[in-house]
Amino acid sequence: MIANGFESMDKERVRKRPRMTWDEAPAEPEAKRAVIKGHGSDGRILSPPLRDDDRDGHYVFSLRDNLTPRYKILSKMGEGTFGRVLECWDRDTKEYVAIKIIRSIKKYRDAAMIEIDVLQKLVKSDKGRTRCVQMKNWFDYRNHICIVFEKLGPSLFDFLKRNKYSAFPLALVRDFGCQLLESVAYMHELQLVHTDLKPENILLVSSENVKLPDNKRSAANETHFRCLPKSSAIKLIDFGSTVCDNRIHHSIVQTRHYRSPEVILGLGWSYQCDLWSIGCILFELCTGEALFQTHDNLEHLAMMERALGPLPEHMTRKASRGAEKYFRRGCRLNWPEGANSRESIRAVKRLDRLKDMVSKHVDNTRSRFADLLYGLLAYDPSERLTANEALDHPFFKSSS
Numbered sequence: 001m002i003a004n005g006f007e008s009m010d011k012e013r014v015r016k017r018p019r020m021t022w023d024e025a026p027a028e029p030e031a032k033r034a035v036i037k038g039h040g041s042d043g044r045i046l047s048p049p050l051r052d053d054d055r056d057g058h059y060v061f062s063l064r065d066n067l068t069p070r071y072k073i074l075s076k077m078g079e080g081t082f083g084r085v086l087e088c089w090d091r092d093t094k095e096y097v098a099i100k101i102i103r104s105i106k107k108y109r110d111a112a113m114i115e116i117d118v119l120q121k122l123v124k125s126d127k128g129r130t131r132c133v134q135m136k137n138w139f140d141y142r143n144h145i146c147i148v149f150e151k152l153g154p155s156l157f158d159f160l161k162r163n164k165y166s167a168f169p170l171a172l173v174r175d176f177g178c179q180l181l182e183s184v185a186y187m188h189e190l191q192l193v194h195t196d197l198k199p200e201n202i203l204l205v206s207s208e209n210v211k212l213p214d215n216k217r218s219a220a221n222e223t224h225f226r227c228l229p230k231s232s233a234i235k236l237i238d239f240g241s242t243v244c245d246n247r248i249h250h251s252i253v254q255t256r257h258y259r260s261p262e263v264i265l266g267l268g269w270s271y272q273c274d275l276w277s278i279g280c281i282l283f284e285l286c287t288g289e290a291l292f293q294t295h296d297n298l299e300h301l302a303m304m305e306r307a308l309g310p311l312p313e314h315m316t317r318k319a320s321r322g323a324e325k326y327f328r329r330g331c332r333l334n335w336p337e338g339a340n341s342r343e344s345i346r347a348v349k350r351l352d353r354l355k356d357m358v359s360k361h362v363d364n365t366r367s368r369f370a371d372l373l374y375g376l377l378a379y380d381p382s383e384r385l386t387a388n389e390a391l392d393h394p395f396f397k398s399s400s
C-alpha cells in the first residue's frame with residue numbers, strides 16, 4: 001500500500017528531511033496574541049533584549065517577543081540551511097507575514113543578498129502571473145538579514161507526509177504541475193534557474209484543507225481519511241540557490257532526489273535541470289513516493305537506468321573526472337559490480353520501468369501523464385521538454 005510504502009523500507013532508506021510540524025499557527029485570535037509582551041511600562045513597543053546567537057548562528061527568539069518593534073513573533077514555521085522562518089504579526093500593515101531570519105554567518109548572509117536580488121527581479125517583472133512567493137520587505141537586524149514574505153500555507157511535502165505518503169489525485173497533480181511549470185517558465189524567461197525544486201519548496205497559498213474518506217480500508221475495515229487542500233493554488237519559495245544567467249555551470253546543485261543526470265555526471269547544467277526536478281516531483285505527487293530514493297551517485301544512476309533505460313553513450317563518454325569511475329570502458333554503468341552493498345542492489349531492483357510504476361497509480365488510459373514524465377526526464381537536456389513545451393503537452397489539455 002502506498003501509504004505505508006516508506007515504513008516497509010529499511011530504516012536507513014526512510015527519507016530524512018527535517019520538516020516542521022503541520023499548520024503551526026496558534027489557535028488564539030490575533031488581537032489577543034499581539035498584546036502585552038514586548039510593551040514597555042509606558043506602553044511603548046520594545047525590541048527584545050540582546051541575546052547571543054546559538055552556535056550555528058541562528059537568531060535566538062522567544063514566541064511572543066518582538067523581532068523589531070514592528071514585527072511580533074507568533075510561531076516558528078520552518079527551518080532550512082539558511083535560517084529559520086517565523087510567523088510574525090506586522091503591526092504596520094496589520095497582517096501575518098513569514099520572516100526568514102538568516103544565520104549570522106557570512107556565506108549565508110551573502111547568499112541571502114543574492115536571494116533578495118532574485119526576489120526583487122521577480123517582483124519587478126511581475127505581470128500578475130507569477131507563482132513565486134512575494135517579498136514584502138527586508139532588513140539587516142543584529143547581524144541577521146531578515147526577509148519578510150507573504151505568509152503561505154504548508155508545503156506539498158508536508159501534505160504528502162500528513163497523508164502518510166499517499167498520492168494526490170491526478171486532477172490535483174495536473175493543477176499543481178501546470179502552476180509549477182508556469183512559474184518555472186516565468187523564471188526561465190527572466191534568465192533565472194531555480195536549481196532547488198522539490199515538494200518542500202512548493203507551498204500551498206492557503207492552509208485550509210478538507211478531510212475526505214479514502215477508498216482504502218484498514219485491516220479492521222475502518223474507513224481511512226485523508227486531507228486534501230481546499231484550494232490548489234501554490235507558490236514557489238527558496239530562491240537562495242537561484243542562478244541568474246544563461247551560462248553553463250559546473251557546480252553541484254539540486255537536492256539529491258531531484259538532481260539531474262547532467263549535474264551528477266559533471267557535464268555542465270543550465271535551465272533544463274529544473275525540468276528534470278519537475279519530472280521527479282510530479283512522479284512523487286502522483287505516487288506518494290520519491291522516484292529516486294537514494295543518497296549515492298552510482299546507485300542513483302543505476303536507479304535512473306532501471307526506470308528510464310540506459311544512459312546515452314554520448315553523455316557517459318563525456319562524464320567528468322569525478323564521475324568517470326561509475327563507468328566501465330568509458331560507457332557502461334559499473335552496476336551491479338560497483339554497488340556498495342547487497343541492500344543497494346536490492347533497492348535498485350525494487351524499482352520498475354517508469355511507465356509500469358506510473359500505471360500502478362494512474363489508470364492505463366491516462367498514459368499521457370507517463371508520456372509527459374518521459375519528456376521531462378529525458379536524459380539529454382537538449383531533448384528534455386522546456387517549461388513552455390511541457391505546458392503544451394496533451395496531459396494539460398485533458399481533464400480526465
Ligand SMILES: Nc1ncnc2c1ncn2[C@@H]1O[C@H](COP(=O)(O)OP(=O)(O)OP(=O)(O)O)[C@@H](O)[C@H]1O
Pocket residue numbers: 020077078079080081082083084085098100133149150151152153155200201203237238239240
Ligand atoms: N512564505 C512562507 N510562508 C510560510 N512558510 C514558509 C514561507 N517561506 C518558508 N516557509 C517555511 O520555512 C521552511 C524553510 O524555508 P526556506 O526553504 O526558504 O529556507 P532555507 O533555509 O533556504 O531552506 P533550504 O535548506 O531548503 O535551502 C520552508 O520549507 C517552509 O516550511
